[in-house]
Amino acid sequence: MTLNSEYAIEVHNLTKRYKGLSAVDNISFTVKRGEVFALLGPNGAGKTTTVEIIDTIRKPTSGKVTLLGMDVTRKKYNIIPRIGVLPQGFSSFDRITVKETLQYYSRLFCCRKTDIDGLIAIVNLKDKVKVQYKNLSGGLKQRLGIAVALVNDPEIVFLDEPTTGLDPRARRAVWDVLLGLKKKGKTLFLTTHYMEEAELLADTVAIVKRGKITAMGSPGELIESNADYLVVMLKSVDENVFDMVRKMGFAPVYDSHGDIRVRLDRTDDVRRLLNAIEAGGASFTGLDVRKPNLEEVFLKLTDETLVEGSAGIKEAQ
Ligand SMILES: Nc1ncnc2c1ncn2[C@@H]1O[C@H](COP(=O)(O)OP(=O)(O)OP(=O)(O)O)[C@@H](O)[C@H]1O
Ligand SMILES: [Mg+2]
Missing domain, CATH: 3.40.50.300 (P-loop containing nucleotide triphosphate hydrolases)
Known part of the structure; x- marks a missing residue:
């Protein structure tokens, strides 16, 4: 330099x-x-x-x-x-x-x-x-x-x-x-x-x-450069949805609004996930599939939670 x-x-x-x-x-x-x-x-x-x-x-x-x-x-x-x-x-x-x-x-x-x-x-x-x-x-x-x-x-x-x-x-x-x-x-x-x-x-x-x-x-x-995955957001009051997603081998989390966020590495997984929820008879009221935002990229790169007061993702209890 x-x-x-x-x-x-x-x-x-x-x-x-x-x-x-x-x-x-x-x-x-x-x-x-x-x-x-x-x-x-x-x-x-x-x-x-x-x-x-x-x-x-x-x-x-x-x-x-x-x-x-x-x-x-x-x-x-x-x-x-x-x-x-x-x-x-x-x-x-x-x-x-x-x-x-x-x-x-x-x-x-x-x-x-x-x-x-x-x-x-x-x-x-x-x-x-x-x-x-x-x-x-x-x-x-x-x-x-x-x-x-x-x-x-x-x-x-x-x-x-x-x-x-x-x-x-x-x-x-x-x-x-x-x-x-x-x-x-x-x-x-x-x-x-x-x-x-x-x-x-x-x-x-x-x-x-x-x-x-x-x-x-x-x-x-x-x-x-870090958006090599998709974030799926599911709005649902049906508690079975969270468990079903977890049983499929994904790692769902509840975000600060109570919605379920799932990180998926392949587009195919979106279809697989939705089919499984439907086949299991569980319901959701909203769906959003998007690229990660800066906060999610930050969490991925630092692998740590943010300070109190920011809109961090909370682990499911
Ligand atoms: N004078 C010092 N003597 C010994 N350790 C120190 C000293 N100053 C900072 N450290 C250590 O260096 C590391 C970095 O501290 P620093 O204050 O730079 O972090 P930071 O990113 O500003 O954190 P925060 O977000 O909490 O302000 C910490 O582990 C801290 O305990
Ligand atoms: Mg500081």
């Missing part, structure tokens, strides 16, 4: 070890300027460790990371003014207001004049400027955190789980802010557990598992 500043980020054979554990295990990738790149992976996969090495907070054990053409370990102080960071679980001072928070962080960056009102407009917190941090809802706190990450008008913004723990409406409000930044041409590097978030925002998604990248590409490419 050539080190070329057409790239915002270049990661080459990056490894981070903690005693016996490889938290990040020899990963390589590049992020172009203006691209939105998402790291997707289960708890403990190494996302935060990766982000914090790239954004200069932690040191790698080995490998090379270059930001805007500069080596992160040697040019840290040239890099910091040009990046913004929303750390995982961002928190601020309880008793200072939204505006004061931004003024404070802006002063920390001392060398640039921040357009505080412009920033407040970007994250849509105009009505909250005089509200103390402790009185903001979770979603508003995250939007303030994004504004803090932007006080130095950075070229690259790192966002570690920007929407974890937010309700769907608050999550959408954060997505709107991030889509606005994308439109402005900022390079965004985010980590997430949410497939919908990755599909909506990211140009490139890297799926990580135990420190390794197991798949990488656009959401569409990831689905296409």
Whole structure:
């Protein structure tokens, strides 16, 4: 890989070890300027460790990371003014207001004049400027955190789980802010557990598992290259259907809506399955046969369940 500043980020054979554990295990990738790149992976996969090495907070054990053409370990102080960071679980001072928070962080960056009102407009917190941090809802706190990450008008913004723990409406409000930044041409590097978030925002998604990248590409490419099976969804209140499907040697699961989902490797199996249900006298009220979505591809590639709060598949009891 050539080190070329057409790239915002270049990661080459990056490894981070903690005693016996490889938290990040020899990963390589590049992020172009203006691209939105998402790291997707289960708890403990190494996302935060990766982000914090790239954004200069932690040191790698080995490998090379270059930001805007500069080596992160040697040019840290040239890099910091040009990046913004929303750390995982961002928190601020309880008793200072939204505006004061931004003024404070802006002063920390001392060398640039921040357009505080412009920033407040970007994250849509105009009505909250005089509200103390402790009185903001979770979603508003995250939007303030994004504004803090932007006080130095950075070229690259790192966002570690920007929407974890937010309700769907608050999550959408954060997505709107991030889509606005994308439109402005900022390079965004985010980590997430949410497939919908990755599909909506990211140009490139890297799926990580135990420190390794197991798949990488656009959401569409990831689905296409892993869609070597079909997902059949059966709506049924007839409990026999589940057992019949299982007895045929398939592995049905109930999804979060109570529908039965079955993974089938061959088109022929669809016919076989439906014939067997009919012959057994069981009934269903709805049927859908489709390719897997990003969430199912993620589960296949990581072989682990998602965090609480996402629409994961539940095993049958
Ligand atoms: N400072 C540290 N010392 C020792 N082990 C660490 C340290 N930081 C992280 N780890 C371990 O490295 C692994 C990766 O952790 P990391 O926080 O990067 O995961 P993550 O993908 O961000 O997880 P989550 O989704 O829960 O935020 C975990 O096993 C974690 O316990
Ligand atoms: Mg993390």
